Amino acid sequence: MPRTNEPGRSVSSRLLDLLFTFQPGExxxxxxxxARKTGLPHATARRLVLELTKAGALERRPDGRFAVGLRLWRLGTLAPLTESLRTMAQPFMEDLYAALHQHVQLAVLEGDEAVIIERLSGRRALGLVSQVGGRLPLHCSGVGKVLLGHAGPELSDRVLGGELRRYTPRTVTDADALRRELADCRRTGSALVRGELTHEADSIATRIMNGEGxxxxxxxxxxxAGSVQPQSILPSVITSGLGISRxxxxxxxIRVREG
Structure with missing residues (x-):
């Protein structure tokens, strides 16, 4: 449900509502x-959008539609965690891509989803459901299971206690089975996911730790699926994850911690 123009809301909260309306695919x-997505009156939305455009946070396209502006994009790249991760991970991701010519991606946890912050892809690589900036479910993606397995019991209980969407016939939606998989993720630091999110796609994922574990x-x-043996790739992926962690x-x- 969009937020309405209730009294007492600050101008800044309305500006943020407008900015956060932009999502991958939109x-x-x-x-x-x-105006419709935020619940703001058309006149209010128009005034605030024009202010954001004047400031460079949004830009107006030739067809009259609006997109995230260059100044806002540059601000986003300064986020310390994602920027340092992307910079440090880049050489390792490039090595994996050079060896395999498959999708190589880096993701972080945000709320109840995994967010892709970097990806390298070959022209002939399998088509995927999400791009950089896109979100992946935690219960059936490789990066998602690794992040969920190490996020602590509060998040895992919330995710596994809710509705688990079945994306393909191979999606694991049984909470007990998922808990066993997450325990394996914590023990091995890795996850192998076969065709659970995208048909014919296998994901080989590993964890990345900071100095606190x-x-x-x-x-x-x-x-x-079937192009390579996932187990043959796993050692290289784990080694790259450990390199980034270092x-x-x-x-x-340093002991690996949850939460």
Whole structure:
């Protein structure tokens, strides 16, 4: 449900509502769509959108629709966790891509979903459901299971206690079976997911830890089912994850923590 124009809401909260309306798959929106999605009166939405456009936070496309502006995009790249992760992970991701020519992606936890913050993809790689900035479910994606397995009991209880969407016939939706998988993720630091989110796609994922031993991200390679043996890729993916973890201050003697 969109938020309404209730009294007492600040101008800043309305501006943020407009900005956060933009999502992967909805990167360009008309003024009417912005007003409808936020619940703001058309005149209010128009005034605030024009202010955001003047400031460079939004830009107006030739067809009259609006998109995230360059100044806002540049601000987003300064987020310390994602920027440092992307920078440190890039050489390892490039090596995996050079060796496999498959999708290599880096994701972090946000709320009850995994968010892809970087991806390298070959032209002939399998088509996937999400791009950089997109979100993946935690219960049936490789990066998602790794992040969920290390996020602590509060999040896992909430996710597994809710509705678990079945994306393909192979999606695991039994909470007890998922708890066993998450326990394996914590024990091995990795996850193998076969055709649960996308037909014919296998994901090989591993954890990335910081200097305190907390899992802050997950790295994965996504391949077409049957093109390679996932177990043959797993050592390279784990090694890359450990290399990135070392860049973040982790060392073998540091215990991996949950939450």
């Amino acid at each position: 990167s360009e929106l008309s003024l009417a769509e912005l 907390r899992v802050v991200a997950s790295l994965s390679v996504v391949v077409r 860049m973040l201050g982790w060392r073998p003697g």
